[in-house]
Amino acid sequence: xxxxxxxxxxxxxxxxxxxxxxxxxxxxxxxxxxxxxxxxxxxxxxxxxxxxxxxxxxxxxxxxxxxxxxxxxxxxxxxxxxxxxxxxxxxxxxxxxxxxxxxxxxxxxxxxxxxxxxxxxxxxxxxxxxxxxxxxxxxxxxxxxxxxxxxxxxxxxxxxxxxxxxxxxxxxxxxxxxxxxxxxxxxxxxxxxxxxxxxxxxxxxxxxxxxxxxxxxxxxxxxxxxxxxxxxxxxxxxxxxxxxxxxxxxxxxxxxxxxxxxxxxxxxxxxxxxxxxxxxxx
Numbered sequence: 263x264x265x266x267x268x269x270x271x272x273x274x275x276x277x278x279x280x281x282x283x284x285x286x287x288x289x290x291x292x293x294x295x296x297x298x299x300x301x302x303x304x305x306x307x308x309x310x311x312x313x314x315x316x317x318x319x320x321x322x323x324x325x326x327x328x329x330x331x332x333x334x335x336x337x338x339x340x341x342x343x344x345x346x347x348x349x350x351x352x353x354x355x356x357x358x359x360x361x362x363x364x365x366x367x368x369x370x371x372x373x374x375x376x377x378x379x380x381x382x383x384x385x386x387x388x389x390x391x392x393x394x395x396x397x398x399x400x401x402x403x404x405x406x407x408x409x410x411x412x413x414x415x416x417x418x419x420x421x422x423x424x425x426x427x428x429x430x431x432x433x434x435x436x437x438x439x440x441x442x443x444x445x446x447x448x449x450x451x452x453x454x455x456x457x458x459x460x461x462x463x464x465x466x467x468x469x470x471x472x473x474x475x476x477x478x479x480x481x482x483x484x485x486x487x488x489x490x491x492x493x494x495x496x497x498x499x500x501x502x503x504x505x506x507x508x509x510x511x512x513x514x515x516x517x518x519x520x521x522x523x524x525x526x527x528x529x530x531x532x533x534x535x536x537x538x539x540x541x542x543x544x
Contacts, residue, residue, distance in 0.1 A: 265542065267520045267535050270462050271476070274455040274524035276359025277302060280336040283357045287331050288314045294330040298322075298347060299388055301335050301357075302525045303481035305502060322350035331355060337388040338362045340395025361425050362389055365451035369396040372420035372447060380404060380413065382435045383424025387482050390424050406431050410438040418445040425453040426483035426524065428490060429460060455524070456483070463487060463521050467494040472515035474507070475500045476534050477523030484523025491521075503530060504537035512541045 273281070280301055287295050294315040300308060301318065311317070319325055322332060331353045334344065338358040348354050358366075369379050379401040383390045394401050404410045421439050423432045429452055436448045467473045473491040477484030479502060488500040497515065499508055512518065518538060522531045 264516060265518045265520065265535065265538055266466060266470070267531065268459070268462055268466065268522070270455070270459045271520065271522035271531050272524075272526050272528050274359075274453070274459075276336045276361060276453070276455075277524055279359070280333070280357040281307070283355060284311065284316050284333055285314070287333070287355065288316055292331045292353075294325075294327050295333060296325050296330055297333045297335050298339060298343075299335055299337070301333070302478075303484075304478040304525045304527065304530075306530055307525070307527055322347055322352060325352060328352055333357050335388070336362065338366060338392040339388075340392050342395060343392075359425070359453075361451075361453040361455075362392070365393060365422055365425055365449075366396045368449045368451060369393055369401070369420065369422055370398075372449070373398040373400060375418075377418045377420040377445075377447065378402075378416050380410070380419055380421050380439055381424065382406070382421065382432050383427055384482055387424060389426075393422070393424075404435060404439075407434045407438045410435045410442075413439060413442050416443040416446075418447075419443045420447040420449055422449045422451045424482075425451060426456050426486065427452050428486055429457060459487070459521075459524070460490065463490060464494060466519045467491045467521075470495050470515075470517045470519035472497045472499070472511055472518045474498075474518065474520045474534060474538065475522065476502070476520065476531050477526040478502060481523045481525045484526065487521060487523055495519075501534065504533045507534065507537055507541070509541055512538055 336359040379397040385403040475488040491498045
């Protein structure tokens with residue numbers, strides 16, 4: 263009982279759906295399979311997919327075999343890029359997460375009514391780049407309330423969120439943006455699995471001496487989860503695999519909580535949990 267693994271750790275429904283889709287295509291003989299950008303920000307999964315001839319490209323022209331299948335990843339892409347992909351002559355499968363699609367639709371709906379859009383998130387993240395394409399050129403991105411203080415005045419503004427944003431950051435930022443607008447629509451587009459993961463993490467990290475966050479170092483939602491934990495407990499370690507675990511930290515901690523990002527497969531989490539238990543009893 264001194265080592266607890268989060269019930270909501272690992273693949274979110276959107277990522278699982280995209281992974282299942284490409285594996286289904288490969289299993290049915292639709293090869294090679296090309297994903298527009300990395301399907302998932304996890305090195306271990308990417309390597310496994312590459313072994314099955316499921317590889318990442320940046321644009322359709324890079325596909326070596328035009329008889330293959332193009333898959334739009336869960337993060338989604340801009341409408342302009344989507345039109346380019348769908349007109350390239352190859353078979354295209356859209357694996358955009360339905361919750362990201364919802365955020366895209368909310369942005370498009372208000373942009374059509376003349377609203378400017380402010381997205382609370384990481385401007386370099388693939389999902390946010392895709393969302394910006396729905397703003398009709400009237401969008402901007404802020405990371406949090408500090409950046410929001412420097413925004414101009416808006417007549418009408420729609421505030422949306424990257425789907426994996428920390429909820430408290432979104433609401434704090436929205437409160438700041440309200441000061442800059444005559445009419446302000448707050449559209450909380452943080453997805454339900456992210457909200458549930460954050461809630462569970464907050465509850466369990468507070469009572470732990472050590473939190474281990476498992477997931478890719480380039481995964482935005484995993485990094486955000488680690489940051490959330492650092493505000494709640496004294497020791498946090500972000501690892502990609504069990505080989506990176508700090509043995510001294512694990513042996514000295516009384517209570518350990520293990521969680522993981524939305525792009526972390528269950529078998530990686532299981533290996534980390536097993537290694538932690540071995541170090542505790544060894």
